Amino acid sequence: MADIKVTVDNITVTVPEGSTLLDAAHKAGIDIPTLCYLRDINEIGACRICVCEVVGARALVAACVYPCTDGMVAYTNTEKIKDYRRKTLQLILSDHDQDCLGCVRSTDCELQALCKRYGVEKTDYYEGVKNDFAIDASSASIVRDNNKCILCRRCTAACEKYQSIGVIGANDRGFATHIGSAFELPLAETSCVNCGQCIVACPVGALHEQDATAAVKAALADPSKTVVVQAAPSVRVGLGECFGMPIGAEVEGKMAAGMRRLGFDAVFDTNFSADLTIVEEANELIERVTKGGVLPMITSCSPGWIKFIEHYYPELLPNVSSCKSPQQMFGGVVKTFWAEKKGIDPKDIVSVSIMPCTAKKFECGREDQSAAGVPDVDYALTTRELGRLINEAGIDFVNLPDEPYDDPLGESTGAAVIFGATGGVMEAALRTAVEWITGKQLGKDLLEFQDVRGVEGVKEASYKVGDLEVSVAVASGLANARKVLEMVKSGEKNYTFIEIMACPGGCVNGGGQPHVPAKIKNFIDVREVRAKGLYDLDAARPLRRSHENPSIKAIYDEYFGSYGSHKAHEVLHTTYVARKVNADHE
């Protein structure tokens, strides 16, 4: 595409044809404020906060959707524009619950930041009726408070475009307009998969996770309970952002130290059970391939993905690996193997997980996730919730020393840590499956399966493994998952193994990760930055194959016997249920 010249606030920049005024200004080092704009998924020019003056234009234009022309001259920061933006903010506040002090988004709210920037401080610019919406806390994962909603539609765009689900949208019209589900059904009664992409899309406090920090603090204060914590791979490249560290900063050691200071009796690592997942899943894959089982086999780590297939493709459930997710495998192991080893009654163990995910909250309440007769995991906290706990405890996170995770469930390989990025589970599984099938060790140069790395929505690769032709696909974001599943259903593609993660880019970009304001997200691919942290950790690990993890070897020797054994099935595997997209109502 041809390049064009645009002058923004007297700075001339060259941009590709088709660029918006927002892009040109960004290139000129100017931050035009946005609220409704989310690149690629919500380009509707609705909120009017980004209005600018273009010489020759009839009226103010919305910079986020205004296409540049060659020689165009624009101003982004005149007094007229600032007055207009101020008025827009005042009007938004006129129907906004200004519970800012107690709001979960206080200090990382995009509306609050803009009000501060433009000196909109008073709360009573306009008199008049205010909407009074009931809070929807029906979901195990997500809470909606429409009294704080600014109707930007970023959540509905995420639900519809990233995930192809669309259980939320704008209902009614005019002043009564609000975001909700069909027939105002509570979110829990819809086909919502709890992925939380709506939460991370939200610029304000209208959406947040079901907060379980109070229950965890109560458990920590109860001397009769042994409180055990595990933290997922992606948390270590997200948590630092809660404390002002750069996006994707790797804080594996500080995180262990922080959790220990919070008072957890054992600080373990979900990476351990990621390795466990790989050996069980690779074993299942080889069994399916050699014994004529249902193929392609599809991964089962992502609970948002699992609920999606249960609602939308129940006919493909036999393709899903029966392996529990790493969170649940971990919980199962803690309350069986570890409890026995320590001589603790599983009922006295409180099993907490720290996850980049909101769907994990739903997952721990699922049926058939109770290896010891009590739930494998009691509370799943998001990365954000752990950040709040550490902050409340007065722990100086940034200056914490690096500490190790506790044995034996804290030991892990590089294969486990890449679970957080799209393609990571596939790569980890291939490292193990290929070596098991061929009986030969992969050289260092062959250990990295580059074809399945990167943030593209759908990735495909084919590998010759011994006599086998192994064809794989990797999808992240459920709209991409749908594309892959349709190709499987139509017979267009014959894959052996498919990895699916519900969130675009995988868990690093999960619905439980720290908020990144759109002004950053629109110009930096947060998924790539966080994923890089995980791949760097993998490359630096002495052990990079799940089956090499000494603690994994030990647990099979001591407890499970062999991969896929009866006992392994009791603790580490689960079942799924077919669900409807639209429930039957009388």
Place this chain on the structure above:
Amino acid sequence: MKVSSVPFKGTKDQEAKLLEVIAKYKGMKGALMPIMQEAQEIYGYLPYQVQKIISDETGIPIEKIYGVATFYAQFSMSPKGKYIVAVCLGTACYVKGAGKVLEEVEKILGIGDGDCTPDGKFSLEVCRCVGACGLAPVMIVAGDVYGKMTPDRVEGILAKYE
């Protein structure tokens, strides 16, 4: 948007007609509005069960259908009652006290404009000028016109309809 609590009484015949309509528009861009319009012609309104059929058959999320249904005034989610009660709020009727008549109807039937009583007997509509201003205020029940209405006559009139 008010959603009726009247039980759904759709027939197999109506469903077959709706499926035909959906098949007719299958794969067409912008098909949702005409499907919804024809569905409303078949059923008289768009209850959950009808929107569910449209969603299940087209793959369009039911929330999207509901969003459209609640945006446009032409779509209703309340069935028409056996007897339609219309109260005129045109200028002449209004100044002659039709507001009080409407209030009385709403109180007795326990429903508002556009709703249907749970037993499916009466539905209520507010209308604007029926061209009988000399009789203001005017109420129409099942096509019978009642002129010079007062709130105290409402109960007796409605009682005539079984």
